[in-house]
Amino acid sequence: MEPQARPRRVTIVDVARHAQVSTTAVSKVLRNAYGASPEMRAKVRRAIDELGYRPNAGARGLRGQTYTIGVMLPDIRNPFFPEILDGVTGSLEDTEYQVLLGPGCNGEKAEARVTEAMIDRGMDGLVLIAPVSSRAHLERVAAAVPTVVVGRHGSSPVYDTVVDDDVEGAALVVAHLAGLGHRRIAHIEHHESDPTRLAEMPNARRSDGYRQAMRAHGLAEYIDVVSTSYTQEGGYRGARELLARPLRPTAVFAGADIVAMGVLEAVAEAGLSVPGDISVAGYDNTTFAALGPISLTSVDQAGHEIGRNAARLLLDRIADRRRPSAQVRLSPTLAPRRTTAPPPE
Template identity: 35%
Template sequence: MTLRDVAAYVGLSVAAVSRALNGHPDVSEVTRRRILRAARRLGYQPNAAAKTLVTRRSHLIGVYFLPGATPSRFSEPFVSQVVDGLLEGLSRAGYDLLFFGAGTADGAPSFLELASRREVDGAVFLGLRTDDPRWEELRRFPIPSVSLDVPIPASRAVCVGSDHLEGSAAVAEHLLSLGHTAIAMINGHTAAPVSWERLTGFSARLQQAGVHLRPEWVVSGDFTEEGGYQAARRLLSSAVRPTAIFAASDLMALGALRAARELGVRVPEELSIAGYDDIDDAARAVPALTTVHQDRRAIGMTAASAAVQLIEAPDHPPASRLLLRPELVVRESTGPARSQGRG
């Protein structure tokens, strides 16, 4: 069934039917509905290649999986639920997703090379790091782009994520309300802006209450469970140990819980632990983890909406950064402060 068949069925020109199906405003709504009914009745499906030639759009969005979110980690709750929202939002708008495994090894194609090869209309970056060797390329990246949590320097780009300053400040407020003053933080890595944002929001709220993070109690866990485990072991094996630990991701917090269990430190009786993200395992942990909830599906749908607006309304792009409000979720892993522990 072709466009010509639909045109013959409704008694209109091929050009008129094409304009109606492609949403041109010079077609009346009555005529458009008649043509759409006819197309459905006849089982007409537009030819994607022909549509691309007419509209100069592929209706493809390239999703770059980078070292922080590689295809092998697609099953992780944070990544999969963001992609789920992204897929739903873009599908509703008539776009398909094309996933790029864009590693950073020598000889890896440039961002633009991958995009040009498949003629994508837009790009979404997941797991981007500021130390990526192709970072400077983004300053000249001409394709409408959306990034998760990492603002990029491209001229047509939007960064989508949570308000990490607010979320981490809420954790600080919660620990302070429980009487904690000997507080440590397990942060991510320096190539992630969220590490700076979560540290800044957390330490600023503590300072307002007259509590200062000791430099030796701010350690890196690289956003991994093993990193959080090793960092917590160091903190809990020192001569003077904290009574509370804020880990900048739930994976690191789960590692900290394991370290405390192995060292015989009771949570929350002797040590409070809080995380960030509210992945599914946070509620299943023993004890269940206090954390900051990010609506990952909403983040994905917001990213989809931003990408579509950048492509279809270039004169009215969204704000350069779109932040969703996080929510503190208090569970069993945090409790009132006790006397400062000894290693």
């Protein structure tokens, strides 16, 4: 096999000629469109198989659809997103649609680049997972192509949303820890200043949910929030600060699993044991939370279900662009593991 100019690809015209019908007829068969007899369909399908024909998506897109769904996720490294993705692809694998992902993009600029690239490529629908872009940008995207926004609170008439109830998730953690007997339950949040994000981003909701739940459990006076970032390092810094308190917390609710990793590190460094001296809980139930040596108590968001819903909403909207927008809210569950236990004494 030599690296040389390949033969021309089989086109719809070749199929038509081979089956002795018109290209229009082939097109109808391809799209399961009205106006082709069963015999015609059989004949065309045979020709397609014999020639190994595959339609050119770009050319299709010029007139109709590209049968491509774009998924944008902020960070492939975050082990929570693959769950959602599986839900999306799983729902789509028996359809003609193909899912393509944008490369991980952090920041508004990268998001804009990816969303624009997807629109330029004529994608039929977009799933945006936990986007940080401004509402205006999201609405601009949604105006150009059917869009479902996942993991972001707040609704818009032009796009559908699927979110997990972060307030409830935070409440689950607080209830679990309070139930074990903890009172001094601290929280490490992701610092947020932008007002839109403060209202719409999951991290802000978790923080709110923590406060609400603490009050509901009569623990208002023990509310203690450290504001860093959803990174391992943020967890480490946050934990150091908490451990330096005159009366240190007996439990730490980290806003994300990766934050909990940093907390575990800081706690070990301080010579304290988990959960003997201090309990730690995360959020997202990422793959590594379940790893034996870690075994982190976490909140499970049912990513698969989120993805399934996103796919369903997207197909609905592709079918009818002017139906009113929908919001789906799912409930998280708690995955208790070995990092939480009753407080010392």
